[in-house]
Each structure stands twice: as C-alpha cells, then as structure tokens.
Amino acid sequence: MANSLTPYELLRLKSERMRGFGMLFMLVVMTGIGLYYMQYMPDTRADLGSTIIIMTVIFAVFEIAFMFVVENAMRRGKMPANALWYFEMVIESLIPVLSMAMIIDVMHNPFITLVSPAYALIIIIIAASSLRLSPCLTAVTGVFSALCYSVLVFWVLYVGKSEYQNPYSTTLYINMAIMLLVATAVMFFVTREMRRYVDVTILGVAMGKELELASQVQKNLLPSPMPGLSGYEISAFSTPATQTGGDYYDVVITQPNHAIVTLADVSGHGIGPALLMATCRAYIRGILNHEQNLASVMTQANHLLCDHVSSGRFVTLAALSLDAENHQAEYLSAGHAPTLLMRDATGEIESLPAQAMPMGITTPLTLDEAVRVDFKVGDILVMFSDGYYEWKNAAGEQFGIARLKSLIDKLRHESASKITAILQDAIREFAQAQPQKDDVTTLIVKRVE
Numbered sequence: 001m002a003n004s005l006t007p008y009e010l011l012r013l014k015s016e017r018m019r020g021f022g023m024l025f026m027l028v029v030m031t032g033i034g035l036y037y038m039q040y041m042p043d044t045r046a047d048l049g050s051t052i053i054i055m056t057v058i059f060a061v062f063e064i065a066f067m068f069v070v071e072n073a074m075r076r077g078k079m080p081a082n083a084l085w086y087f088e089m090v091i092e093s094l095i096p097v098l099s100m101a102m103i104i105d106v107m108h109n110p111f112i113t114l115v116s117p118a119y120a121l122i123i124i125i126i127a128a129s130s131l132r133l134s135p136c137l138t139a140v141t142g143v144f145s146a147l148c149y150s151v152l153v154f155w156v157l158y159v160g161k162s163e164y165q166n167p168y169s170t171t172l173y174i175n176m177a178i179m180l181l182v183a184t185a186v187m188f189f190v191t192r193e194m195r196r197y198v199d200v201t202i203l204g205v206a207m208g209k210e211l212e213l214a215s216q217v218q219k220n221l222l223p224s225p226m227p228g229l230s231g232y233e234i235s236a237f238s239t240p241a242t243q244t245g246g247d248y249y250d251v252v253i254t255q256p257n258h259a260i261v262t263l264a265d266v267s268g269h270g271i272g273p274a275l276l277m278a279t280c281r282a283y284i285r286g287i288l289n290h291e292q293n294l295a296s297v298m299t300q301a302n303h304l305l306c307d308h309v310s311s312g313r314f315v316t317l318a319a320l321s322l323d324a325e326n327h328q329a330e331y332l333s334a335g336h337a338p339t340l341l342m343r344d345a346t347g348e349i350e351s352l353p354a355q356a357m358p359m360g361i362t363t364p365l366t367l368d369e370a371v372r373v374d375f376k377v378g379d380i381l382v383m384f385s386d387g388y389y390e391w392k393n394a395a396g397e398q399f400g401i402a403r404l405k406s407l408i409d410k411l412r413h414e415s416a417s418k419i420t421a422i423l424q425d426a427i428r429e430f431a432q433a434q435p436q437k438d439d440v441t442t443l444i445v446k447r448v449e
Contacts, residue, residue, distance in 0.1 A: 004077045007202045012133045013074050019131035020067040023092075026124060027056045027063070048103060055099040062091055085132070089141050096121040097148040109164045110156040114173060122149060126183050130191040133198060138191040142184020150177045218244055218274055221281060227251050229259050229324050232375075233416035236263075236443035237424050245439035246273025247385045248281055254292050257325040263383040263443045264317040265336065267358075273313075280305065280315050280359075294321040294332050295367050298356075302334070302365035314358040318383050320373075320445065327447060330370040334359045337386045338401070342408050344378025349405050375447040380412055380419070383445075387438030388423075391431050399430050416446040 005013070030052055037049030066088050073080050100118045104110040122145050129141040153173045157166070218240075226234050229251075236249045246266030253259050264280055266273040283301045291297055298319060305315060316336040322329040333339065335358030338351040355368035373381070382404075389401050407426055411419045423442055 005074070005079065007205070008133075008198065009079050010074070011198060011202065013070050013079070015131045015133055016070050017067060017074075019128050020063050020070070022128060022131075023063050023125075024060060026121075027060045030056045051102050051105075052099075055095065055102060059092075059095050062088075062095070085134075085137060086140065089129070089137055090144065092125055093122075093141055093145045094148060096125060096145070097152050100152060104156070110160060110162055111164060111166045111168060114153060114156060115168065115176065119149075119176065122180060123183055126180065126187055130187050130194060133191065133195050135188050135192045135195060139184060139188045142180060142187060146177055146180035146184065149180060153177065212243060218248075218278065221278060222249065223251050227253050227259065229253070229322070230257055231324050231327070231447060231449045232322070233446045233448050234259075234261065234444070235416035235420040236441070237420050238439070238441040239424070239436070240274075240439045241269045241387070241436045244271050244274035245269045246277050247387070247439040247441035248277045249383070249441055249443045250281060250284070252285065252288055254288055257323065258292070259322050259324065260288060260292070260294070260297070261320040261322060261383075261443065261445060262317060263336070263385065263441060264315055265385040265387075265439070265441070266315050267313055269439050276309065276313060276315065279308065280317075292321070294319055294330050294370060298332060298334060298359070298367065299365050302359040303363050305360035306363040309360040314360040316354075316358045320381065320383075322375075322445065327375040329373040329375065331373055332356075332367060332370045334365065334367075337384060337389070339384075340382040340401075340405060340408060341373065342380040342382065342412050343376070344380070344412055345376060347409060347412075349408065351401075377447055377449060378412065379447050380408065380416075381445040382408055383443040385439060385441040387436075387440040388427060388442055390438060391427055391434070391436065391440065393431055393434055399427055403430075416444045419444050419446075 034049040034052030034056065037045035037052070039049075041049070069080055069084065096118060099121070100113055100116070103116070103118060104113045126138070126142045126145055129138045132138065153176075156162075157170065157173070222236075222238060226236070234251055238245070238247050238249060240247065246269050247264065249261075249263045251259055251261050262284060264277065266276045266280065280301065283304045284297060287297050287300050291300065298317065301317075309315075314335070316334060318331070318333045318336040318339050320329050320331050331339065331352050333352065333354040334356045335354050338353060341350040341352055342348075343350070352371050352373075355370065356365055359365060375381075384404070389399050389404055391399050393399075404423075407423065408419070411422055414422070420442055427440065
C-alpha cells in the first residue's frame with residue numbers, strides 16, 4: 001500500500017518510536033534496581049524489588065504493544081486514531097501512580113513513598129511526552145498525571161490508615177503536585193516550539209526538493225548537446241549562485257547555416273529570476289518560429305516582458321545572428337555586459353557595446369544600429385554575464401574584464417570547449433573559498449574553418 005502519511009505524521013510516528021525506546025531503556029534500569037533489591041537486600045527489600053519488576057514488566061508490555069501499533073501505522077501509511085493516542089497517554093500516566101500505590105502496600109510507610117524516587121517517574125513521563133510533538137497531548141499528560149498523584153496523596157493523607165507518623169507537612173505534597181503542573185507548562189511550551197521547528201524543517205525539506213526539481217528543469221532548458229554549426233565551435237557553461245539562477249544561454253538553428261545565439265541575465269538570482277529566465281527563453285524561442293530579424297525579435301520579446309514582469313525586474317540580453325555560410329553576423333545587446341571579440345590575426349580584442357536599455361523596463365525598446373561582425377578563421381566571440389568578472393577574491397578584488405581579456409588571449413588557439421573549461425576553472429581558482437554571489441555564465445563562438 002502506498003504511504004499516504006504526511007511528512008509531519010511520519011516524523012511524529014518516528015518520534016513516538018524513539019520515545020518508546022527511551023521509555024523501555026528506563027524500564028530496563030528500573031528492572032535492574034528491582035533485581036538488586038531482591039539479590040542483595042532479600043530481608044528488607046525483596047518485596048519492593050519484586051513489585052518494581054512486576055510494574056516494569058506491565059509497563060514494558062504496554063509500551064511494546066503501542067510500538068507495534070506505531071510500526072504498523074508506518075507500514076500501512078495510516079495514522080493511528082486520535083483516541084488511541086489518548087488511551088496510551090492515560091495508561092502511561094496511571095502506571096507511575098499505580099506503582100507508588102503498590103510500593104505503599106509492600107513498604108507500609110505511605111508518606112515516604114509519596115516523595116520517593118518513584119515520583120521522578122511521573123516527571124520523566126511528562127518530559128518524554130514532548131516527543132509526541134503534540135502540545136495538546138503533552139498538556140493532557142501532565143494535567144492527568146498531576147491529578148492522579150493528587151488523588152493518591154488525598155487517599156494517603158485522609159482516607160488510608162497507617163501506623164506511621166507523617167514526617168512531612170501537607171504543604172510539601174501540595175508543592176509536589178504543583179511542580180507537576182509547572183513541569184507540564186514548561187513541556188507544553190517546549191513541545192510547541194519543537195512543533196514549530198519541525199514544521200519549518202519539513203517546509204525547508206519540501207522547498208529544497210522543489211528547488212532541486214526546478215534546478216533540474218532549468219538545466220534541461222539549456223541546449224545539450226550544443227547544436228552544430230558548420231565551420232564553428234560553440235561552447236558554454238552556466239553556474240547559478242543558488243540552486244536556481246537567472247542566467248541562461250541558447251543556440252537556435254533557424255535555418256541551415258544560420259543560428260541565433262543568445263545569453264541573458266535576469267536581475268537577481270533564485271527561484272523568481274529562474275522563472276523569469278524560463279519565460280524570457282520561451283518568448284524568444286516562440287518569436288523565432290516566425291521572425292528571424294534580431295531587432296524585431298528583441299523588440300517583441302521586450303513588449304511581452306514589460307506586460308508580465310513585476311516592477312524592479314529586468315533582463316539584459318546579448319544576441320548574435322550568425323550566417324555561417326557567409327561568416328557574417330549581427331550583434332545586438334540590451335543593456336548586457338560587453339561582449340568580447342578576439343581577432344586571431346592581430347591579437348586585438350574588441351568590446352562590443354550595448355545598443356539599448358535592458359529589457360522589461362520600458363516599451364518600445366529603442367535599439368541603436370546592430371554591430372556587424374565578419375568572422376575570420378580563429379576569431380572568437382565571448383559572451384558572459386557580469387557575475388563572472390564581478391566575482392571577488394578574499395582581498396575584495398574583482399576578477400575583472402582585463403584579466404578575462406588576458407586569459408582569452410592566452411587561450412585563443414585552443415578549442416572552444418577547452419577555453420570554456422579553463423575559464424570556469426580560472427574564476428574558481430581566483431575566488432578560492434569566497435562564496436559565489438551571482439550567477440556565472442559564459443558562451444564562446446569560435447570560427448574554425
């Protein structure tokens with residue numbers, strides 16, 4: 001049968017099982033005390049020892065029976081009825097007081113028994129009730145235990161007959177009953193706080209699983225393997241600052257020997273930007289089904305984003321429309337970090353500027369003229385998000401664009417995939433143990449023939 005327990009119910013059953021094991025351990029200790037009395041004090045404490053053993057056996061049988069109920073509930077995936085929890089609480093609360101009554105019967109001096117270590121068993125049961133993770137059950141356990149103890153005190157003081165003189169004042173017994181109520185109040189608040197922490201933990205685990213799923217979905221949105229384009233190598237990597245991020249890259253082959261290459265950075269990082277990232281990608285891919293003009297694609301995508309993006313959010317986007325047959329391209333950037341173009345013949349590195357404001361702020365999107373790029377063999381175009389060059393080391397120094405340019409110059413004869421791998425290692429080596437505060441994405445287009 002499928003497990004239909006909620007995370008809280010399952011945790012509550014596991015906690016009850018742990019509480020049961022704790023109570024059994026305590027009973028083992030008490031059994032040892034009973035055996036000690038029978039073995040080493042046969043003349044004075046044998047009856048007490050046998051009474052302790054009898055009560056611990058009864059208590060243990062009851063605890064084991066309820067633990068079987070708990071195990072069965074976990075196996076069946078169905079919580080025991082609430083009435084069963086309260087029945088178990090009533091029996092468990094009665095046992096210490098019944099034990100004291102039996103001890104009185106064999107020890108004859110009832111007054112000492114009322115303040116004997118058996119009283120501590122009541123406190124232990126009240127404290128252990130917090131593991132049920134139910135403030136109501138804890139409160140009822142404590143109040144019922146205090147009531148049972150008070151009834152026993154009343155019976156000893158005013159109903160029962162004893163040949164012994166009471167060495168204690170009535171106030172002492174009243175205070176001991178009050179202490180049980182005080183312990184109940186304390187454990188009630190402890191249990192309530194435990195329940196709150198449990199709820200937060202369960203929510204955190206659930207959120208973690210949801211974020212893990214969202215992270216996997218987001219990774220699946222990135223092109224893998226990268227689409228092939230004759231005469232070119234295209235490689236990329238993206239590492240979010242958290243489980244989900246606001247960066248993405250994409251390569252769409254719109255027609256033979258023609259591709260639209262994009263890299264975008266949504267402001268912020270986390271689940272919100274990740275959702276906006278997926279939305280932006282969907283818009284652009286949808287528009288590309290009927291429109292390949294880069295300026296028109298970005299203008300239409302901006303219009304959709306402005307209609308649906310909340311205030312304060314925006315998207316920077318760099319896009320390249322590449323004709324692999326003529327080795328010509330158009331580059332447009334909406335507020336994105338400068339894209340670097342490495343000329344293999346001269347070793348010169350050009351910075352391609354932005355032509356418009358970020359998307360999602362105002363409409364219409366006003367674009368300057370696109371940058372024309374003629375790719376020669378060995379030329380490399382590097383797109384990256386600002387999280388790459390803004391990552392700081394322990395000294396507070398940013399990786400910087402200058403360091404990135406120097407690295408690209410040294411690697412210009414390597415394959416695109418090797419360049420991206422080295423760039424990824426380089427930023428982590430530079431930052432060392434410093435936390436990643438923003439998403440890091442890099443995409444490389446290299447003409448190889």
